Amino acid sequence: MEDRIAEFRDAFARVKKEIGKTIVGQTEIVDGTLQAICAAGHVLLEGVPGLGKTLLVRTLSEAIDLSFNRVQFTPDLMPADILGTNLVMENPDGRREFQFQQGPIFSHIVLADEINRATPKTQSAMLEAMQEKSVTAGGKIRRLDEPFFVLATQNPIDQEGTYPLPEAQLDRFFYKLLVTYPSGPELTEVIDRTTQPRQERVERAVDRQQLLRMQGLVREVPVPSHVRDYAVRLVLATHPGTDTAVDVANQYLRFGSSPRGGQSVILAAKVRALTEGRFNASFADIKAVALAALRHRLILNFEAQAEGITTDHVLKKVLEEVSTSGTPAEVAK
Amino acid sequence: MSDLQKIRTVLARAARHRRWSRAWNGLLWGVFAASAIWLLALVAFKLLPVPFAALCAIGLGACGLMPVGFVWGWWKKDSPLDTAKWVDNELALKERLSAAIEFQSSESWGGVLLREGARSVSRASLGSVLQYRLPRVARWTVLLLFVGVTLGFVPEYRSQRMLDERKQAEIIKDAGTRLEHHAKTVLQYREPALKPTEQAMRSVEELGADLQKIKLTRADALERISNVTDRLKEQAQSLENPEAFRRIRQASRSATGATGGxxxxxxxxxxxxxxxxxxxxxxxxxxxxxxxxxxxxxxxxxxxxxxxxxxxxxxxxxxxxxxxxxxxxxxxxxxxxxxxxxxxxxxxxxxxxxxxxxxxxxxxxxxxxxxxxxxxxxxxxxxxAGRDLGEQLEKGQVSTAYQNLQEMIRKMREGTDGEEIRKILQEVSEALDPAGGYGQCQALLRQALQQGETGNRQASAESLQQAAEELKRLMEEYGDMQSLLDTLKACEIAQQSVGNCQGWGACQGGGTGNGLSSRGVGTWADGNQMWKDFDPDLAQRWDNSGIQRPDMESRGHTDRGQGPGTEGMIPTKVRGKFTPGGPMPSITLRGVNLKGESRVQVEEAISAAQQEAQSALNQEKIPRAFQRGVRDYFDDFN
Missing domain, CATH: 1.20.120 (Four Helix Bundle (Hemerythrin (Met), subunit A))
Structure with missing residues (x-):
């Protein structure tokens, strides 16, 4: 067991190191993306243009020996453009028949760039693929090759002509990571690296089988019952109008986190424990991953929007108010 | 030692410490709760008419919370998992210990987790967390106790009505105590000769007991005392024999006395x-x-x-x-x-x-x-003392006359010589007129005289015996009468005390008819004057009229500060009105004769008067009780 854990940590560190060759700083984003991949989850990256979101995903695909496709979402993008379609093809016998032409979704890593620019119809085409990891076209279900990740980006500004992601789709993302501006030294490093003729070459650090083993190990990591209960209480505390809700949730939330939020928190905590060399998830892990795992699952009410309250603000208050002791039915107020 | 044993040893030590620590905290919480309850009770006592006994009871009850808190804290025993969680939290072990305990039996992860747990425990300093600390509640406890002690110096607020009611109840109780004591003393030392008198005295005793035990209003208490007083008066009227009692009373007041003989x-x-x-x-x-x-x-x-x-x-x-x-x-x-x-x-x-x-x-x-x-x-x-029977009856020396008659009867029956009998009959004949006011005594003496003159000595002695019995009956009735009068006096004092809401001592100013003056500073003996009746001569010695007792002077002239003024004498500042409900405090000051015509400007006159008043105030010429009123009066001229 200790060998497997050591292998996990080693692989994680190698991938991170390879990504570090092209991505300067953004440690939280890189860690978060890698945690989501280790937990077999999808990631929504939100940030203004030019912060390296697309570069990060491309570098990741290079560091892990996986197939990669990029889809630029635009308002006129159709579901078939992503999933694929049946085309009338002539077979070697000269007879014409429908033949399925795979779309870009048939890849291990799919970069859905500016996903909020596509229409809801097109966005919804991703739902089955993200959850069931299969595509239904022409009445036939086609399995996607494991592992399968959707790494989507969206731009928080320039909202005209965009279509906010439906809640169902948002809920399917394991993490929502907010990409922020680099600091002064980081920006200097970015400029230095990108304006020189010779650039670092990203090596493949992990292959597909190794990644699958890592994902399997993550699910085995034990979570103490009181840590699990704490995660449950956190999720329950976000449900407004219930006995378990904290005040801030009642005041600012219209809907709280779904059970997927709890699953994501626990899985992410497990990955974080492994990456830190521990063999069990802890309260600290839960607290560290809660924002990224839950922020996109909370729906703010009008009062919160009017006051400029964000889901991060609500979640921080929830983390403050929920005690680490107690049963799932109890939320310390 | 295996990893599991290492962890269990640490957890056992931590569990022990935690149990005692919880007991310590429970004790302090008990102290806090007791302090809070006691403080609330004290506040209630200061503001509301809560009896002091209730405050003490609440305080004692609250003290019981301390051991309860200790036992409550000590009673709970932690499981190893709970202790592991606590150690994880205290040492920031990131749930390594609790995970090791929970998953110790897991085939794949148990060994890893136990090794990690043991390693983390050996690295951490357990001693740093196994210390007894004062919880935050201790500060609040100290604050509460400080506030409580400070509040102890604050006088409790009681409404005037409540104070009056309390004083009234005390006075009624005191009156009851004194009446009961009076009745008991009379029944014990001056046992009534007549059954109705004894019953009347018993009713006074019962009244005293009732006044002590039953919570009565002033009206009810007065009604009860009045009923008993009426009964005593009726009994006294039934015993009234004006002529005989007048003479006996005179004899008792004179230096010779009538009770001894x-x-x-x-x-x-x-x-x-x-x-x-x-x-x-x-x-x-x-x-x-x-x-x-x-x-x-x-x-x-x-x-x-x-x-x-x-x-x-x-x-x-x-x-x-x-x-x-x-x-x-x-x-x-x-x-x-x-x-x-x-x-x-x-x-x-x-x-x-x-x-x-x-x-x-x-x-x-x-x-x-x-x-x-x-x-x-x-x-x-x-x-x-009277020399013969007639003189003794004339002077009201009934006891002596009774003894004299007994001596005559003895002589008559013993058959003394004729000269002696003649002297006896002569003495009896001279006593006929004085015996007129002593009930049947005159008739019986006359009968004895006639029988003696006819030579019927035995019949004469018998008549004399009846006359002596008549005198004895009168003495007993007089004794009962005296007891009834004393008790009536006590009832009157009780009525006065309850009716005027004054202490018993303040209401017996009229004296009890034993010759004592009502003036003077009083002595310890004034509290119970019953015993003086037994020896009026000795009582003369305790009249301390005229004796000066500076230590018992009224307040205001000593360094005890200005005492509370009596109702109606407290100066009240009312602008623009003279004597709005009470006499204006005034005092005669030596100054300029105001007769004649004044040509001084009124402002100057007012200013001069103010200066004079201020001077008088400064020189303490104005009694303290009036200083404020005088100052306000002259200030109002501005």
């Missing part, structure tokens, strides 16, 4: 003479002896100490005086052994001892003088 008085005289050494010293001679002794004591005190300082003349003079004094005392038949000792000391030249012995002799002599005075007084009484 010749025999008793003679016994007292004999007893006193026995104490004086069997002789009846002359009062004047004793006074002269005392005067000589005082002079000799003065001489002895002036004698220089030591033989060196004494002159032969002085010594000779003193010896002569001492010898004269001894001769005088021997002439009077007095026994003053200290004089002999003084003489012995003088002969040995111990002048200091002479003075001491003379002092002792003076004390003895003063005692003898007191006894001689008492003896003289009694002898005077004996001389003033």
């Amino acid at each position: 010749d025999a008793e008085l003679q016994r007292k005289i004999d007893r006193l003479q026995e104490r004086m050494g069997g002789n009846s010293a002359d009062l004047d001679a004793l006074k002269a002896l005392k005067k000589r002794l005082d002079q000799l004591r003065g001489s002895a005190a002036d004698m220089p100490t030591g033989e060196a300082g004494t002159t032969p003349d002085l010594s000779q003079q003193m010896g002569a005086d001492l010898a004269n004094l001894m001769q005088l005392s021997q002439d009077q038949g007095l026994s003053l052994p200290d004089l002999d000792l003084a003489m012995a000391a003088f002969q040995q030249g111990e002048y200091d001892r002479v003075a001491e012995m003379l002092d002792s002799a003076q004390v003895d002599l003063e005692k003898m003088l007191e006894m001689a005075k008492a003896l003289h007084r009694m002898q005077t009484q004996q001389e003033q």
